[in-house]
Amino acid sequence: MSDDSRPTPAPARTAAVIPAAGRGVRLGPGAPKALRTLGGTPMLIHAVRAMAASRAVSLVVVVAPPDGTAEVKSLLDAHALPDRTDFLVVPGGDTRQESVRLGLEALPPGHDIVLVHDAARPLVPVDTVDAVIEAVRDGAPAVVPALPLADTVKEVEPARTAGDPEPVVATPERARLRAVQTPQGFDRETLVRAHGSVTDDVTDDASMVEQLGLTVVVVPGHEEAFKVTRPLDLVLAEAVLARRRLNDGF
Numbered sequence: 001m002s003d004d005s006r007p008t009p010a011p012a013r014t015a016a017v018i019p020a021a022g023r024g025v026r027l028g029p030g031a032p033k034a035l036r037t038l039g040g041t042p043m044l045i046h047a048v049r050a051m052a053a054s055r056a057v058s059l060v061v062v063v064a065p066p067d068g069t070a071e072v073k074s075l076l077d078a079h080a081l082p083d084r085t086d087f088l089v090v091p092g093g094d095t096r097q098e099s100v101r102l103g104l105e106a107l108p109p110g111h112d113i114v115l116v117h118d119a120a121r122p123l124v125p126v127d128t129v130d131a132v133i134e135a136v137r138d139g140a141p142a143v144v145p146a147l148p149l150a151d152t153v154k155e156v157e158p159a160r161t162a163g164d165p166e167p168v169v170a171t172p173e174r175a176r177l178r179a180v181q182t183p184q185g186f187d188r189e190t191l192v193r194a195h196g197s198v199t200d201d202v203t204d205d206a207s208m209v210e211q212l213g214l215t216v217v218v219v220p221g222h223e224e225a226f227k228v229t230r231p232l233d234l235v236l237a238e239a240v241l242a243r244r245r246l247n248d249g250f
C-alpha cells in the first residue's frame, strides 16, 4: 500500500471542562457567580454555549457548585444547546484547582484534547476557542490565549498586616508580560499528569504544566474573553452582549 492510500487519522476529539463551582465573593452577595444572569441568561449557559459553538467540541463537563448540581442539570435542559454536543454535570470542590480535577476525573475515554474554561468568562468568541484547539492539534501540550497588558505591573512585598504599606520590589518589563485567559487547551494525558503531580496552589492549569517542565504556547486572546470578577465587569459584559444582539439583529 502506498503512503498516499493510508487512511487519514480522525482528528483528536475535544472535551471542555467548565469549572463553575465558585461562589463569586468578589462580585458581591447573591447566587453563585455562574448562576447569575447576563442578558437574562445564566452566565454558565453563555460559557457552555461558547464552548459548544466550536464544532470540534463534542463533550462539555460542567463542574457545578456542590449544592447546585440538580439546578445546573435543569438549566442545561431548559436552554437550547447544540445537539452534536454531550453534557455532563459533576459537583465541584473547595478550590478551582480541585474543581478542574473533579471535572477531569469524570471525562470518559476517547477525548484526547481537553479545554479548561472558566464559567466566569462567558463571552469568549468561538475563533479564540478554535485557535486554542488548533494549537494543541498542531502538537503543543498546553496552550493559553493571552493579551498584552495595558497597565504597568509592580511586584510588591505583601503587607503582613492589613493596611500596612507594601513596598515595591520590582517592575517587570511590561512588553514581556501577558494577561492569560481561558479556554486553556491541553493534550489530555499532559493535563491529567499535571493535576496528578502538582500540589502547589496555582491560579491556572497551564502553570501546572509549566511545573512539569513542558512548554506552554501562547495564542492571541480576545478582549471579550475577560473574566467577570467584580461588579463593574458585569456592566461591561451586559454592554458587550447588547452590542452583539444589535449586530445580530435581535
Ligand SMILES: Nc1ccn([C@@H]2O[C@H](COP(=O)(O)OP(=O)(O)OP(=O)(O)O)[C@@H](O)[C@H]2O)c(=O)n1
Pocket (backbone or CB within 6 Å): 018, 019, 020, 021, 022, 023, 024, 025, 026, 027, 033, 034, 063, 092, 093, 094, 095, 096, 097, 099, 100, 117, 118, 119, 120, 121, 227, 228, 229
Ligand atoms: N472552588 C471553586 C472556585 C472557583 N471555581 C471556578 O473557577 C472559575 C474562575 O474562578 P473565579 O473567577 O475566581 O470565581 P470565584 O471563585 O467564584 O470568584 P471569587 O474568587 O470572587 O469568589 C469560575 O468559573 C469559578 O466558578 C470552581 O469551579 N470551584
Ligand SMILES: C[C@](O)(CO)[C@H](O)COP(=O)(O)O
Pocket (backbone or CB within 6 Å): 096, 118, 179, 180, 181, 182, 203, 204, 205, 227
Ligand atoms: C484561569 C484564569 O482565568 C487565568 O487568568 C485565572 O487565573 C483564574 O483566576 P481566579 O482568581 O480563580 O478567577
